[in-house]
Amino acid sequence: METSTHTVTNQAPPLVGYDVFGSDRALTEAVARHAGADLPEAARAELTATVRTELTELGTAAGSAQAQEWxxxxxxNPPKLRTHDRYGNRIDEVAFHPAWHRLLGHAVGAGLTDAWGRPSGHVRRAAGFLVWSQTEAGHGCPLSMTHAAVPALRTDPVLAAEWEPRLTSHTYVRELLPAERKPGALFGMGMTEKQGGSDVRANTTRAEELAGGSGEYVLTGHKWFCSAPMSDGFLVLAQAPEGLTCFLVPRVLADGTRNVFRIQRLKDKLGNRSNASAEVEFAGTWARRVGDEGRGVRTIIEMVAATRLDCVLGSAAQMRQAVAQAIHHSAYRHAFGGPLIDKPLMRNVLADLALESEAATVLGMRLAAAYDSGTEADRALLRIAVPTAKYWVTKRGTPMIGEALECLGGNGYVEESGLPRLLREAPLNSIWEGSGNVQALDVLRALTREPGALDAFLREVGLARGADHRLDGAIKDLLTELADLEGAEGRARRLVERMALVLQGSLLVRWAPPEVADAFCASRLGGDWGTAFGTLPHGLATGAVVERARAVV
Incomplete structure (x- = not known):
């Protein structure tokens, strides 16, 4: 006989059945600000309405119980490697749970690989990526690489004409088939090797050109991390006679046979469990050259920049979901005589988390808008601001999500809350596409070799000069640091951190409500901030900051 000793009370209901996009005021305002910014008023209004409708549909789906279950x-149910079929034939396939395919199919159908050449394509795609990634982060990897492969392929007009329509398609086809039989395709990439890691010039994979000078090669070597090995094609780096070169490796050849793509094993990772990352071997693997021999890094650099921005957006998505869960829980949970959200110290913590989330969102969306504008100034800004944002935003994700988990107490530490999965996922974006030191050194490279990048950065932050004395002081201090880059490598992380905070502060002062900008500048730029979240200075409008960040069901 079933017995009951108590009635369950004082538990927050699930945060489900809400519009992930519409409940995010920082994101909705960013879309309204940037979408169609270069269009006449009437055309802009029409485009903005269309984009908002698309994102509302996606946000409602993302907040549904079904998507959360997926x-x-x-x-x-993580992916499984099948090296051989039942008869002993080598097939090198990765099997995924149906939920993975539903997530990926919905994302492709929503246009999350389609940005290049669309009106405000990068803004609408970045916002959609930020929204849909809150359902689950792992399937964002093939979405990101497929989106980012387009500018690399455009270095070869023939390859671009063949592949770009498939990569930007809104049709998801999961089966491995020859490219001409697929209306939609996904791309992965393989750069990292055992001996080199981030130092791709140390790669040893060899490329030998086939007779006839047609740009066809065979590859021999390995990749230590090959992302999304179930994809239809891959951009890889290998050593050709003239040096490191970029190649396109299709999974299935035109005659329907499988290319030589030996998956040795899948990585057993801390997080990102739904997504497959593999070690692969090439042994006479057919490939097409992309770009000129010896220019592999230059060919693939635009892909790297685009995936780095997706690391920023992915971390912003995780932050947003974490703070939404923390505020939702605190609004319903009562302790010590009232709702947690009304307790001054908890409100300080939640407001601090909300500031971090909004600053990440505003920065990511500004960079997406720079891709859309395509002006010389914005291209120069992207050169320095993308690695700066990649360094800082992805670094902030792990401690921020850990603090949000603590807001739920023991409830946050159990898997059912979803916070442990977010916490395991958080370090990935800091590592993928170059860890913190790689980003910091890339910023230094831009500072010393590309003065136009620094000029663009200073013009951007200078747009808010005079609006907040703490921001003005931080800009002044930063200029002093930038004036002397002697021995800068040893202090590069600190320098890039200050650049990121000044850039975020400038954007918030220009575009966020006064209470948000005031709190950010007082804490991040004013020097009155502790080492843990929840140490905002006294006297700030923390209640208004928290209420702005609340996801309303």
Missing amino acids: GTLANE
């Missing part, structure tokens, strides 16, 4: 199932 995310859970995809992580509870």
Whole structure:
């Protein structure tokens, strides 16, 4: 006989059945600000309405119980490697749970690989990526690489004409088939090797050109991390006679046979469990050259920049979901005589988390808008601001999500809350596409070799000069640091951190409500901030900051 000793009370209901986009005021305002910014008023209004409708549909789907279940199932049932079929034939396939395919199919159908050449394509795609990634982060990897492969392929007009329509398609086809039989395709990439890691010039994979000078090669070597090995094609780096070169490796050849793509094993990772990362071997693997021999890094650099921005957006998505969960829990949970959200110290913590989330979102969306504008100034800004944002935003994700988890107490530490999965996922974006030191050194490279990048950065932050004395002081101090780059490598992380905070502060002062900008500048730029979240200075409008960040069901 079933017995009951108590009635369950004082538990927050699930945060489900809400519009992930519409409930995010920082994101909705960013879309309204940037979408169609270069269009006449009437055309801009029409485009903005269309984009908002698209994102509302996606946000409602992302907040649904069904999408949340897909995310859970995809992580509870990670991919499995099948090297051979039942007859002993080598097939090198990765099998995924149906939930993975539903997540990926919905994302492709929503246009999350389609940005290049669309009106405000990068803004609408970045916002959609930020929204849909909150369902589950792992399937964002192939979405990101497929989106980012387009500018690399455009260095070869023939390859671009063949592949770009498939990569930007809104049709998801999961089967491995020859490219001409697929209306939509996904791309992965393989750069990292055992001996080199981030130092791709140390790669040893060899490329030998086939007779006839047609740009066809065979590759021999390995890749230590090959992302999304179930994809239809891959951009890889290998050593050709003239040096490191970029190549396109299709999974299935035109005659329907499988290319030589030996998956040795899948990585057993801390997080990102739904997504497959593999070690692969090339042994006479057919490939097409992309770009000129010896220019591999230059060919693939635009892909790297685009995936780095997706690391920023992915971290912003995780932050947003974490703070939404923390505020939702605190609004319903009562302790010590009232709702947690009304307790001054908890409100300080939640407001601090909300500031971090909004600053990440505003920065990511500004960089997406720079891709859309395509002006010389914005291209120069992207050169320095993308690695700066990649360094800082992805670094902030792990401690921020850990603090949000603590807001739920023991409830946050159990898997059912979803916070542990977010916490395991958080370090990935800091590592992928170059860890913190790589980003910091890339910023130094831009500072010393590309003066136009620094000029663009200073013009951007200078747009808010005079609006907040703490921001003005931080800009002045930063200029002093930038004036002397002697021995800068040893202090590069600190320098890039200050650049990121000044840039975020400038954007918030220009575009966020006064209470948000005031709190950010007082803490991040004013020097009155502790080492843990929840140490905002006294006297700030923390209640207004928290209420702005609340996801309303």
